[in-house]
Amino acid sequence: MTQWHPHPDQLVEFAAGSCRPGISIAVSVHLHYCSRCRQALSELESTSAVLFEQQAPAPVADTAFASLMDRIAREPAPAAAPEPQTEQRFPRALAALLPESLDELDWKQPMKNLRVTRLMKDDSGLIVGLHHMKAGGRVPNHQHRGEEISVVLEGGFSDRLGSYGEGDFIRRSGRDTHSPQADAHEDCLILSVVEAPVKLTGPLGWILNPFLKA
Amino acid sequence: MTETSPAAQQWADHLEAVARRQDIPAFEALFNHFAPLIKAFALSSGLHRNGDHLPDELVQEVMLAIWRKAASYDRHKAAASTWIFTIARNQRIDMLRRLRKHQNDLPADDIWELEANTELFGEVRQSRVQEQVRSQLSELPVDQRQVVAKVFMEDKSHQEVADEMALPLGTVKSRVRLAMKKLKLSLEGLDL
Numbered sequence: 001m002t003q004w005h006p007h008p009d010q011l012v013e014f015a016a017g018s019c020r021p022g023i024s025i026a027v028s029v030h031l032h033y034c035s036r037c038r039q040a041l042s043e044l045e046s047t048s049a050v051l052f053e054q055q056a057p058a059p060v061a062d063t064a065f066a067s068l069m070d071r072i073a074r075e076p077a078p079a080a081a082p083e084p085q086t087e088q089r090f091p092r093a094l095a096a097l098l099p100e101s102l103d104e105l106d107w108k109q110p111m112k113n114l115r116v117t118r119l120m121k122d123d124s125g126l127i128v129g130l131h132h133m134k135a136g137g138r139v140p141n142h143q144h145r146g147e148e149i150s151v152v153l154e155g156g157f158s159d160r161l162g163s164y165g166e167g168d169f170i171r172r173s174g175r176d177t178h179s180p181q182a183d184a185h186e187d188c189l190i191l192s193v194v195e196a197p198v199k200l201t202g203p204l205g206w207i208l209n210p211f212l213k214a
Numbered sequence: 215m216t217e218t219s220p221a222a223q224q225w226a227d228h229l230e231a232v233a234r235r236q237d238i239p240a241f242e243a244l245f246n247h248f249a250p251l252i253k254a255f256a257l258s259s260g261l262h263r264n265g266d267h268l269p270d271e272l273v274q275e276v277m278l279a280i281w282r283k284a285a286s287y288d289r290h291k292a293a294a295s296t297w298i299f300t301i302a303r304n305q306r307i308d309m310l311r312r313l314r315k316h317q318n319d320l321p322a323d324d325i326w327e328l329e330a331n332t333e334l335f336g337e338v339r340q341s342r343v344q345e346q347v348r349s350q351l352s353e354l355p356v357d358q359r360q361v362v363a364k365v366f367m368e369d370k371s372h373q374e375v376a377d378e379m380a381l382p383l384g385t386v387k388s389r390v391r392l393a394m395k396k397l398k399l400s401l402e403g404l405d406l
């Protein structure tokens with residue numbers, strides 16, 4: 001159970017499957033940590049199922065069932081993927097994007113306290129990446145253009161709007177400026193989903209824009 | 215309502231029969247009820263515009279997945295119709311994304327995990343939610359009902375529904391929120 005959550009509209013679009021791919025990954029990661037949002041999702045899916053059953057049925061061909069049974073007889077079921085033996089460090093949606101070790105990723109280090117890497121760009125133009133802040137490290141004040149979502153994976157950080165820990169889902173819009181600082185006792189790893197490059201309000205403007213050159 | 219409806223129980227029984235003994239008559243009963251709904255669900259997202267055969271292909275893929283995954287269905291965690299809806303949703307997401315030919319996408323099952331909920335939300339509790347939703351849906355004003363049907367079934371974001379209906383985004387969002395309130399979902403009790 002975490003303190004900061006997706007907006008209900010985002011959960012509705014997640015349940016319906018219509019949200020942008022980058023956002024669906026962030027919501028999925030948050031759900032891993034948050035039983036309250038899992039319950040809300042379960043209710044939204046129950047609601048969807050009622051609407052699904054209330055649709056006007058669209059007839060299928062009389063032969064459809066027989067051809068399905070033929071296919072079942074012909075095609076052996078694919079072997080189920082083995083269950084992971086150990087507790088996974090990251091939720092499944094994120095693990096699917098990661099190599100064996102975080103060190104294999106192409107990290108860029110715009111400043112002493114921060115390194116960033118890009119995991120994917122979805123077809124709606126969202127960039128999914130990781131931010132790794134050193135314990136106690138602060139990132140200079142910057143403004144966001146477009147929406148940015150952060151989900152804390154390990155450790156915690158705070159800015160003038162609050163403090164955040166594992167699983168928290170933080171939404172920032174284009175008008176917010178903030179200067180996040182990692183908690184003192186451990187490094188902070190954050191999943192980030194950004195719409196547009198971050199624009200620093202200070203002289204370090206170009207530094208936080210490694211994604212621009214990627 | 216603490217009992218589940220007879221129909222809901224029957225679908226769960228059929229899924230268990232498929233899981234335990236590959237019961238073909240039970241599977242056929244599921245097919246006869248759900249295949250035309252899966253096809254309607256495919257049509258509502260416009261799949262047929264990318265190829266006439268796609269809605270029928272989605273029906274086959276989803277029913278095949280139900281046959282193969284029946285052993286992982288747990289009636290203590292979900293109502294049968296909810297479980298089937300989530301499979302149909304995930305397969306439709308994969309099919310729509312394949313059509314967009316975007317290379318970066320993860321399989322939907324990695325993101326919308328069918329097994330993610332370890333809590334026993336349960337057949338009874340889910341059926342209660344469903345009863346509530348069923349009885350309240352018919353009470354919704356037409357404008358709310360229409361928007362809810364589009365947002366929940368047609369693979370359209372709030373923004374896309376707003377564009378299609380020539381309504382402000384805020385209007386679409388507030389209609390959905392008002393409807394959720396009337397359906398008495400706890401989502402609306404969330405302090406945001």
